Amino acid sequence: MKNPVHVAVTGAAGQIGYSLLVRIASGQLLGPDQPVVLRLIEIEPAMGALEGVVMELQDCAFPLLKGIVPTCDLAEGFNNASWAMLVGSVPRKAGMERKDLLGINGKIFTSQGKAIQENAASDIRTLVVGNPCNTNCLIAMNNAPDIPKDRWFAMTKLDENRAKTQLAIKAGVDTTEVKNLAIWGNHSSTMYPNYFDATIGGKAATDVITDEAWYKDDFIPTVQQRGAAIIKARGLSSAASAANAAIDTVANIVRKTPSDDVFSVAICSQGEYGIEPGLMYSYPMKSDGEKLSVVEGIELNAFSKEKVVATENELKEEKAMVADLLP
Ligand code: NAX
Numbered sequence: 001m002k003n004p005v006h007v008a009v010t011g012a013a014g015q016i017g018y019s020l021l022v023r024i025a026s027g028q029l030l031g032p033d034q035p036v037v038l039r040l041i042e043i044e045p046a047m048g049a050l051e052g053v054v055m056e057l058q059d060c061a062f063p064l065l066k067g068i069v070p071t072c073d074l075a076e077g078f079n080n081a082s083w084a085m086l087v088g089s090v091p092r093k094a095g096m097e098r099k100d101l102l103g104i105n106g107k108i109f110t111s112q113g114k115a116i117q118e119n120a121a122s123d124i125r126t127l128v129v130g131n132p133c134n135t136n137c138l139i140a141m142n143n144a145p146d147i148p149k150d151r152w153f154a155m156t157k158l159d160e161n162r163a164k165t166q167l168a169i170k171a172g173v174d175t176t177e178v179k180n181l182a183i184w185g186n187h188s189s190t191m192y193p194n195y196f197d198a199t200i201g202g203k204a205a206t207d208v209i210t211d212e213a214w215y216k217d218d219f220i221p222t223v224q225q226r227g228a229a230i231i232k233a234r235g236l237s238s239a240a241s242a243a244n245a246a247i248d249t250v251a252n253i254v255r256k257t258p259s260d261d262v263f264s265v266a267i268c269s270q271g272e273y274g275i276e277p278g279l280m281y282s283y284p285m286k287s288d289g290e291k292l293s294v295v296e297g298i299e300l301n302a303f304s305k306e307k308v309v310a311t312e313n314e315l316k317e318e319k320a321m322v323a324d325l326l327p
Pocket of ligand 1: 091
């Protein structure tokens with residue numbers, strides 16, 4: 001049997017954690033023959049709730065789950081971790097400005113970045129889910145300068161999955177027919193699902209769904225506002241679909257991408273498509289199973305260029321607001 005891989009999850013007693021942990025422990029993150037140890041990180045007031053989650057995990061008797069470490073100590077939490085899934089963050093409260101939120105979460109991600117660098121395994125890779133995830137990831141990455149920048153990711157896969165489903169419903173096809181649909185930029189209401197490059201059943205999406213107005217007036221706003229629509233309907237933010245997207249993201253990173261498809265994740269830009277280097281920007285990506293690369297050579301029309309720059313500008317603004325947290 002393989003040695004267990006240690007997976008650290010912050011915000012482990014939260015809603016996404018509740019969906020995510022059973023999927024990791026049952027082998028859906030790293031495969032059906034890979035044992036795992038879960039390192040569950042919470043803040044002190046949530047340790048009681050976390051105890052309940054631990055009991056439930058124990059009661060699943062997962063064959064692959066070789067240990068559970070519940071803790072509010074970052075050094076213990078990230079010790080020997082090969083994957084860190086940073087889910088926990090402080091939600092925006094009424095009257096709170098974006099700058100305040102960025103500042104509060106910035107402090108969390110500063111210390112988590114440092115603790116990851118000091119304690120994690122040498123092959124550590126980190127996926128940030130907690131919002132604002134691109135900028136939280138930027139902060140953690142910059143506070144862990146010894147960890148290569150290509151090991152840091154912020155999640156936009158949920159937006160991609162949402163967008164694929166909207167195209168599939170409109171075209172009346174299975175979601176598996178929709179490919180090459182990437183999210184560009186920030187995981188926020190400025191993100192851009194570039195439908196011009198998407199395919200449906202192997203044809204250009206714009207040849208299958210020819211109603212141009214639908215994309216602009218319906219598709220893009222639906223995808224951008226989907227999180228808010230779920231909060232309105234459920235009274236709680238998306239959790240099972242977010243956990244599912246986190247599992248999908250890791251699978252996309254560690255497995256070879258099919259030749260006719262791409263996937264979305266925010267990575268540290270090296271200036272691809274003219275985006276400011278160093279921003280955590282979501283691009284169409286491919287993996288060869290080991291390394292990731294940004295898909296090059298996509299022609300962006302005037303509409304797409306405007307959207308790609310608008311979401312970049314938002315990321316630049318967020319970066320400027322947390323400049324004092326970036327060493
Ligand atoms: P919950 O409020 O249910 O859970 C968050 C948990 O994080 C709580 O248990 C809290 O105690 C813990 N926490 C807070 N600060 C912490 C710290 N410093 N260290 C460790 N744990 C800490 O939120 P949930 O619904 O699980 O959402 C978690 C995050 O995911 C939120 O920031 C949310 O905005 C974000 N999302 C990101 C998505 C994405 O696509 N990137 C989509 C879903 C979700 O909205």
